[in-house]
Amino acid sequence: MPSALENLRVLDLTRLLPGPYCTMLLADFGAEVIKVEDTGPGDYARVGTPKWGEDSTFFHSLNRNKKSVCLDLKTEQGKEIFLNMAEKADVIVESFRPGVMDRLGVGYKVLKEKNSGLIYCSLTGYGQTGPYSTQPGHDLNYISYAGLLEFFGERNRKPTVPPVPIADIGGGALLATVGILMALFERNRSGNGQFVDISMMDGALSWLQLTLPDYLASNIEPKRGELPLSGRHAFYEVYETKDGRYLSVGAVEAKFWKEFCRVIERDDLIKQQYAPIQEQDRIKDEIQAVISTKTQQEWVEIFLGVEACVSPVNRLANLESDPQFIQREMIQTYHDTEAGEVKLIAPPIKLSETPGTIRELAPKSGQHTAEILAEMGYSIQRIDEWKNKGVIK
Template identity: 45%
Template structure:
């Protein structure tokens, strides 16, 4: 079976999470991804704790089915080799701060002179323009500037941090994948490559589309933990259960709320579903009701009801859930090393009927593919040995 991105060759300069996760998605759908790593240690994501068999468990989660070469881009020979690789590749992904590749003479403007068809995707915190372009940042910073952190948390509590890296993945990884695919379609039509400027701040702001619409319509700033979708209403909330676990209720539509109220014997709440002044009273009463059974007892109680109720699962519970298993969304890399630890990985979330993604649980050692990749662009064994001596690769 032919995968959609077979024949697409990607040079991946990124590290840690946003870029590597992007290229893993491309690799799952057939792209040949070549990680270009520093000879002195490689992708810093290789060494993030916890370590399994000497390498980061996190590295395995975003770097499957790739090749790795080492290349010192600060040395002239390294730059020359990189340019030679660009002549045979389709995509370059860079996750450095703006200006780093320009100083090396390897920015998009230089590379498109070598290969006008090259698609260059720069993933940065704030973009390659604007007053913050050179400022350092992490997921929390981007979400805070985007206004997401201010909206996250409980009513009258302080802003809360997300349990996952929203800006990195939703704002960086996924928009980078989209940009690259759009650029490949454009190139197929025009023969021209282009620069993809992906800012994690931009991507985070775009996630506020509905929130901005609500603000525009009501002319009232959203209040943390006190609006319809953030915990202010009884019909859309999280409730603790008898066993100190939780269930989530998302009965926004009237038909769901009616069934819920009937099941808990609170028919009087049907008419007051969206009345702001009644929310605290209803929430307090429902909290008391939910404490009468365990989480799983409530799940069983509502099993035949169509009301949008689900248990709040821990990671280990999620991995064992039958829906997750049916969709093959959790994979295990069984340990064959002295550590004796299995690594849990995500499956392919994009399901295509004719050309589904293919997971190959192979992970490159640092510089493992130096000879294979570089000999393919004309370098001899003797030249590669000389590069090793000079620590170019």
């Protein structure tokens, strides 16, 4: 079966989460992704437990379907090899701070001269320009600057740290993937590559579609816990069940709220869906008193087939048995000769004719260095010489 991105060659110089997530999506759909690591520890994500074989489960999840080449880009020979690799590549993805690749002598201007059709994506915290561009940072910093963190948490409490990296994936990895595919589409028209500048802070700011436009129009700053979809209203809230589990209620539309109130036998609350915020706390307490009378499973069965937007709050242990995830094959088992049975998160994009697939686990450090250099025309003697000198691994 053909793949959507067949014959696309990507050089991936990224580490940890955002960049590898982007290139994982490309690899899952058939791109040849060559992970370019240093000759030392390489991607820090390799370290950690639990492990499948030599590397962490986290590393395997993000780097499946890829190849690994280890180069010392600080040496002239390593730089020469990389430049020759870039000449035949379609895409380069890197996540160094601005200026690092230029100082190594392998920045976009140099690579563009060798390969005018190259798509060069730089995925950084703050982008290539601006006073923050060279600052270090992590997801929490990016969503802080973007104004997103301010709205996490309950009213009259401090902001709460989200449990998943929003800027890394939603503001960074996914937008980098989209940017790369847009640039490839444009290259089909013009034949020219281009520089894709992705800032995780910019991406996080773009998530404020329900909040920032209103502020820009009114200059009225909303308060934490009082946004329409932040737990302000009883119809969009989480309630605890008798057995210490939880139900999420997302009955935003009036028809869903009406059904929810009918099922919990509180028809009197139907007209109070948008009661003032002072009343919302009382309504929540009254709903909580009802939800506390039954277990999570009992409520799930009661709401089965009812259009009220009520769901169980799943734990990780529930995901493999959830019938929707089973039907969608979102957790797949890969059989590896060394690691045995390995369970991985499946590609979330479903294409009818060219679906994404998990073809192999992540590569060992430098697993494909000799193979790819030989394909480029380097002799076995030269490859062995560079290995002995530490230029490659």
